[in-house]
Amino acid sequence: MPEIMNPRRSEPVEADPVTARVHDARDGLAALLREAEAARRDRAESIAKGDSAVCAWNHFENIPTFYNWNNRPR
Amino acid sequence: MRGIATVPTYVVMQPTTLCNLDCSYCYLPMRREDRRMPVEVAEAVASAVRPWSAAGRFSVVWHGGEPLAAGREHFAALLRPFGPEVEHHVQTNATLIDEAWCDFFATHDIRVSVSVDGPVARNTDRVNLAGKPAYDRIRRGIDALRGHGLPFSALCVVGRPSPGLATELYAYFLELGCDVLGVNVEELEGVNTRDNRHSAAEVTAFWAELVGAWRRDPRIHLREVEWSLRYVGAVLDGTADDVLPRRLDPIPTVAHDGSVVLLSPELAGFSDPRYGDFTSGNVLTTPLAEILAGAVGTPWIREFLDGVDACRAQCPYFGFCGGAHAANRYFEHGRFDGTVTDHCRNSKIGLLEGVLDHARDHEPTAV
Numbered sequence: 001m002p003e004i005m006n007p008r009r010s011e012p013v014e015a016d017p018v019t020a021r022v023h024d025a026r027d028g029l030a031a032l033l034r035e036a037e038a039a040r041r042d043r044a045e046s047i048a049k050g051d052s053a054v055c056a057w058n059h060f061e062n063i064p065t066f067y068n069w070n071n072r073p074r
Numbered sequence: 075m076r077g078i079a080t081v082p083t084y085v086v087m088q089p090t091t092l093c094n095l096d097c098s099y100c101y102l103p104m105r106r107e108d109r110r111m112p113v114e115v116a117e118a119v120a121s122a123v124r125p126w127s128a129a130g131r132f133s134v135v136w137h138g139g140e141p142l143a144a145g146r147e148h149f150a151a152l153l154r155p156f157g158p159e160v161e162h163h164v165q166t167n168a169t170l171i172d173e174a175w176c177d178f179f180a181t182h183d184i185r186v187s188v189s190v191d192g193p194v195a196r197n198t199d200r201v202n203l204a205g206k207p208a209y210d211r212i213r214r215g216i217d218a219l220r221g222h223g224l225p226f227s228a229l230c231v232v233g234r235p236s237p238g239l240a241t242e243l244y245a246y247f248l249e250l251g252c253d254v255l256g257v258n259v260e261e262l263e264g265v266n267t268r269d270n271r272h273s274a275a276e277v278t279a280f281w282a283e284l285v286g287a288w289r290r291d292p293r294i295h296l297r298e299v300e301w302s303l304r305y306v307g308a309v310l311d312g313t314a315d316d317v318l319p320r321r322l323d324p325i326p327t328v329a330h331d332g333s334v335v336l337l338s339p340e341l342a343g344f345s346d347p348r349y350g351d352f353t354s355g356n357v358l359t360t361p362l363a364e365i366l367a368g369a370v371g372t373p374w375i376r377e378f379l380d381g382v383d384a385c386r387a388q389c390p391y392f393g394f395c396g397g398a399h400a401a402n403r404y405f406e407h408g409r410f411d412g413t414v415t416d417h418c419r420n421s422k423i424g425l426l427e428g429v430l431d432h433a434r435d436h437e438p439t440a441v
Contacts, residue, residue, distance in 0.1 A: 016390050017390050018390040018391055018393075018394070018426070019309055019314070019390075019393075021427075021430050022306050022309040022310065022430065023309070023310070024430075024434070025306075025430045025433040025434045025437075026310060027437045027438060028432070028433030028434050028435070028436050028437040028438070029303075029306050029307075029310065029430075029433040030310070031433075031436070031437070031438045032285075032289065032303065032429075032432070032433050032436075033303055033306070033307050033310075035289060035292065036292065036299070036300070036303050039292035039293075040295075042292075042293075043253075043293065043295060
């Protein structure tokens with residue numbers, strides 16, 4: 001994981017401040033996204049795996065049921 | 075995302091209202107009463123889900139109360155009506171898991187998720203009916219799962235985000251050996267009326283720290299990180315509009331007596347002079363598909379959809395969040411058409427900002 005090296009950039013003024021902040025963090029996010037994808041491959045989530053609690057990454061919308069983002073029981 | 079889907083991806087079932095624990099943050103009413111689900115309710119649900127499970131992946135989540143408190147014999151009777159293509163999941167406090175339950179899970183191909191809040195000192199809210207700590211029993215149950223080689227997920231409630239906590243928790247769950255972890259900042263909900271307001275800096279720092287801890291050893295599928303990265307990846311790819319499902323999953327919760335509450339399982343068992351008991355029907359008298367088709371006829375749901383529209387119109391986090399959850403709106407605002415909740419702040423806004431803070435603070439250096 002890279003160390004803290006860069007100062008914060010100022011936030012550009014755009015209609016959607018959240019989207020703007022995502023773009024502002026693009027470089028750091030790109031590295032994080034690459035590592036996350038590699039981690040998913042290591043966890044074998046990109047293929048069906050019947051004995052995993054995660055099952056398959058392709059079933060994201062229905063990962064064990066407690067993980068639906070729009071709402072979920074606890 | 076507009077409206078409610080008429081076909082769910084899963085159904086939540088309450089085999090019993092009883093729980094053998096009395097966690098101080100629990101939202102469930104009637105958890106000291108053992109009201110068991112009759113087999114007829116399971117039969118009605120099984121009949122309804124047959125075409126859905128034939129068409130695609132479909133799950134039943136056995137929730138509670140503590141679902142294992144229903145006992146293996148009754149649990150098996152409730153499972154029997156369902157076809158083999160239906161996935162079964164159980165969310166359990168783990169205290170009752172032993173050799174026999176592990177065999178039961180394996181025999182019935184049930185996927186297990188346990189509720190534990192981290193190391194023993196972080197579980198002071200998880201107590202038995204006598205108010206005694208439950209951690210030792212929780213851990214024994216989880217060790218039984220591990221001893222049987224059964225994979226499991228974990229849910230962790232965080233009462234107060236504080237520096238160092240995220241690192242401590244992630245290290246604990248790595249050692250625990252769960253495949254999947256979900257982290258819930260405690261919510262003001264149901265019979266839990268404890269204040270859940272935290273400073274934005276506090277919660278953002280907690281999530282940023284958790285991303286850092288996860289990144290050092292990402293063996294666990296960490297729900298909050300995965301969802302956040304999915305969204306930011308879509309924003310960067312210009313496909314953010316495709317992240318949310320086209321329609322809300324109705325998430326029917328079928329209570330012990332067959333009554334159905336949609337969208338927020340936490341509303342089951344409550345009533346309000348204005349909204350009634352929040353139910354949309356009962357599977358013993360109306361097919362579940364028919365209940366779902368008429369969902370917007372339930373007055374509180376119409377109000378909730380207005381609230382989702384308001385979130386969409388007003389909140390820059392909507393594309394990530396999809397709108398405040400119904401139960402959080404109700405228990406925090408007393409109605410369903412308000413917008414941002416403390417749950418939004420703690421678990422959606424603070425989360426996304428924490429991920430962004432982490433990313434900005436760890437940009438790769440040029441070589």
